[in-house]
Amino acid sequence: MTKWSEHAWETIQPIYNKIVEHPFITELKEGTLPEEKFAYYIQQDALYLANFGKVLSGIASKLSDAEHIQDFLGFSTGTIMVEKALHKTFIQSFSVNISTEKSPSCMLYTNYLQTQLAAHPLEVAIAAVLPCFWIYKEVGDYILATQTATNNKYQTWIDTYGGEEFANSVTKAIEISDYIALKTTKDIQKQMLDAFTTASKMEWLFWDSAYQLESWRI
Numbered sequence: 001m002t003k004w005s006e007h008a009w010e011t012i013q014p015i016y017n018k019i020v021e022h023p024f025i026t027e028l029k030e031g032t033l034p035e036e037k038f039a040y041y042i043q044q045d046a047l048y049l050a051n052f053g054k055v056l057s058g059i060a061s062k063l064s065d066a067e068h069i070q071d072f073l074g075f076s077t078g079t080i081m082v083e084k085a086l087h088k089t090f091i092q093s094f095s096v097n098i099s100t101e102k103s104p105s106c107m108l109y110t111n112y113l114q115t116q117l118a119a120h121p122l123e124v125a126i127a128a129v130l131p132c133f134w135i136y137k138e139v140g141d142y143i144l145a146t147q148t149a150t151n152n153k154y155q156t157w158i159d160t161y162g163g164e165e166f167a168n169s170v171t172k173a174i175e176i177s178d179y180i181a182l183k184t185t186k187d188i189q190k191q192m193l194d195a196f197t198t199a200s201k202m203e204w205l206f207w208d209s210a211y212q213l214e215s216w217r218i
């Protein structure tokens with residue numbers, strides 16, 4: 001029987017392909033991405049991760065299996081560790097201005113995840129956060145496997161998401177998603193798939209918004 005996660009990944013293939021073809025990713029891979037665009041991304045991602053960590057601990061508080069609770073609390077702590085380690089390094093070296101104003105796309109994505117947690121079945125909230133893990137792992141692995149540039153100034157970012165440690169978290173998150181999908185109804189499985197797809201589109205949007213240096217139109 002096909003696992004929910006296999007079906008889900010297959011469903012978002014066209015979105016994933018658009019992500020790895022996006023100039024943000026192709027230029028990040030070669031180290032040619034303008035620092036201004038990477039700095040914009042890092043600044044918005046700090047705001048994103050702070051919210052994402054809260055959503056993950058919110059999911060933990062709604063779970064019942066002790067192992068799963070521990071895993072989600074670990075993921076939540078992981079986002080804070082990544083935020084501190086990666087973001088503070090880049091924020092210093094690229095002299096990023098610390099802003100507290102979310103871009104439209106960052107606000108869309110963070111609010112979407114909060115809404116899934118607050119007003120939808122737990123299974124759906126779990127499916128909504130899965131692309132954040134899975135797409136980043138795939139993008140990290142893809143860059144590591146295909147990059148030709150040496151001395152890439154974005155290597156720390158690449159190694160964070162292409163590394164084994166992150167892969168372990170991603171494997172756990174996929175396994176938990178499959179476990180809960182198996183125990184729920186067809187209808188909720190479909191809602192999980194829709195949330196997974198929507199969040200995957202927002203992953204594309206997040207990189208695109210950084211590449212475009214998106215701003216509020218007012």
Ligand SMILES: Cc1ncc(CO)c(N)n1
Nearest residue numbers: 045048049132133136206
């Ligand atoms: C927008 C976004 N999605 C996913 C991750 C990785 O969890 C991240 N750092 N930022």
Ligand SMILES: Cc1ncsc1CCO
Nearest residue numbers: 074075078079082133169
């Ligand atoms: C999903 C995710 N993104 C950054 S850290 C983290 C959890 C890893 O444990």
